[in-house]
Amino acid sequence: MKNFEYYTPTKVVFGKGTENEVGKLILQETKDACVLVHYGSGSVKRTGLLDRICKSLDDAGIKYVTLGGVVPNPRLSKVYEGIELCKKEGINFILAVGGGSVIDSSKAIGYGVANEGDVWDFYDYKRVPEACLPIATVLTIAAAGSEMSDSSVITKEEGWIKRGVSADCSRCRFAIMNPELTMTLPDYQTSSGEVDIIMHTLERYLGQGKNMNITDEISEGLIRTVIKNAKILVKDPSNYDARAEIMWAGSLSHNGLTGCGVESMDWASHQLEHELGGMFDVAHGAGLAAVWPTWARYVVDANPARFAQLADKVFGISDKGSDMANALAGIDAMEQVFRDINMPVTLTELGLKDLTDEQIDELAEKCSFGQTRTIGGVKALNKADMINIYTKAR
């Protein structure tokens, strides 16, 4: 087992009605909180959630201002707007009401307020953030895992560049997770989140060389759980327990637990998707589903035993005669899961049927940082590999 650090200070408050505790929880963190309530497209207004949260803050005597308008693949311009608002209003605490996009936007605003200079520097890997305003969340989407992770992904409109930064100081102080709040999501968003959750685990799992025990057991159990309950939600979207299982799996998938002690990870699917999200604004999980099967078949020969273990432990496939045959059958099975939950498994199905060779070249050029980096732990992929994968995934 490789040396590792594990740090998850976020207090999770999970279950029905927990959003009403938000005022009390903020007071436990800071007595003189002046809060930015940050949210997305307005669905939290329509459902009445924002009103309930504001009431909880009012009841606790907490001052706050609101800022909505965060979109999927959250934008740098909104981050700048939030930073300015926070400085003007003397904000010292950010409450993200929404999913990963809103939390990521909140973290970016938190960096921008707590550090000098242009916040994009952190996402452009020019500087490392030293501090962040305290962040907390009322989570409404099970997907990104940002509620317990140290990461934030922002898209800069100029050039449509999507980049992530990770720092412990941005980890949420608390995360309120009521699975009922995810029930108003469109089915497509629910499925997209489920793929993201599976991928956060798979990308830590598949880069591993040697057999692990506890981390493998947790990862395999987590993926089985998400697949089982995702299929339940296709037929019964209001199933509370299935929503709860997936919501909690989403946090555990990306809080570091599934990476403890692993030798290497492989974030190639995420990185390939980031360029799709940046340029075409696709739903993140759907983008992952459209890329992963092609990526997996492209790299499987570099570690067939590991893919075969996935096939065995998650799908019960171990009778195909060789590691490679089992591995390929496991990839087919995962692809079928995506189909079963109505996710795209090609770029055409993702809605990019007219993707040109020039656009693919641009995606790969960006993803390779102008041919200055390779990506992936199973197999290192350069720009030519990226072009191959995007092309095969079409």
Add this chain to the structure above:
Amino acid sequence: MKNFEYYTPTKVVFGKGTENEVGKLILQETKDACVLVHYGSGSVKRTGLLDRICKSLDDAGIKYVTLGGVVPNPRLSKVYEGIELCKKEGINFILAVGGGSVIDSSKAIGYGVANEGDVWDFYDYKRVPEACLPIATVLTIAAAGSEMSDSSVITKEEGWIKRGVSADCSRCRFAIMNPELTMTLPDYQTSSGEVDIIMHTLERYLGQGKNMNITDEISEGLIRTVIKNAKILVKDPSNYDARAEIMWAGSLSHNGLTGCGVESMDWASHQLEHELGGMFDVAHGAGLAAVWPTWARYVVDANPARFAQLADKVFGISDKGSDMANALAGIDAMEQVFRDINMPVTLTELGLKDLTDEQIDELAEKCSFGQTRTIGGVKALNKADMINIYTKAR
């Protein structure tokens, strides 16, 4: 899934050589630390670990005093000694170098310094601790899980009463875990720790009524991991990876993860053992192994389906014709695991072959708090049940 809270702020620094980071980690927590280095029987001196830690503190310019002498089933008198020393020396940080006993003693000292009045009040359930000195640990035994848990168990010599208290404020700021440090343990202590780890998971698992997914998957995977690697260590005590798997499982077993969303827990085995530990000073895990099979057979009829799930998922036993038959075969299999790792499965094997009926009555009287409480989630056990179990376990 039942509502739950999950809070594990302890920063884990896991792997070879990590104990040398202790000075740096304390400085990250507090710039003007004045540290009590608390330890046990002197084995940390013999192995040179204490010297390495003191060097790390010296190198970081950190002031400290040392206090050894913590014994298994840590004593209240040592806690009082530590509180007095801390007050005299102006200690503001406690570093526990050892296993659960040393960490628990440190937490108790931390309560005693940070709160007015007699610290035993908290263990006697008369008051709730409001604060605790910051605690951290360099862990040398994989067992109690105290390095990430909120609990502390102390034995009061007057009447030999062993009691636990739980509070978030006592959770370790960081836990340094180098599996190599556990290699100097006697085999009996290694096995005893493994039983404790299994029990921390089982006692959360077996009280559950309905089938869970993610928490069950994690619990079952954790128990499989400990059993597999415990058997490896019987033959190969210096196997680093096996030690690492068990050490990390020990923390995950008791940091709350295996209890997330469960309907009810069952701590009866721990409570029955606490009285044995208090009166006869037996090794904690060995005491659990000596009690659990009898307890399990005594309560299995209250929830055979749950025990059958354990039999199936951990031992692959599902062919006995009924839930009850599978359940009983699963209990037999767990008992055999204890035997395989040279643990006692009766009180006689534990070394209490001359246990009298009067002593059993005293154990049950204490365990039932003078017949004012029942224990257990699978089946509520009163004093008469406790007498039955202790007697059958003889």
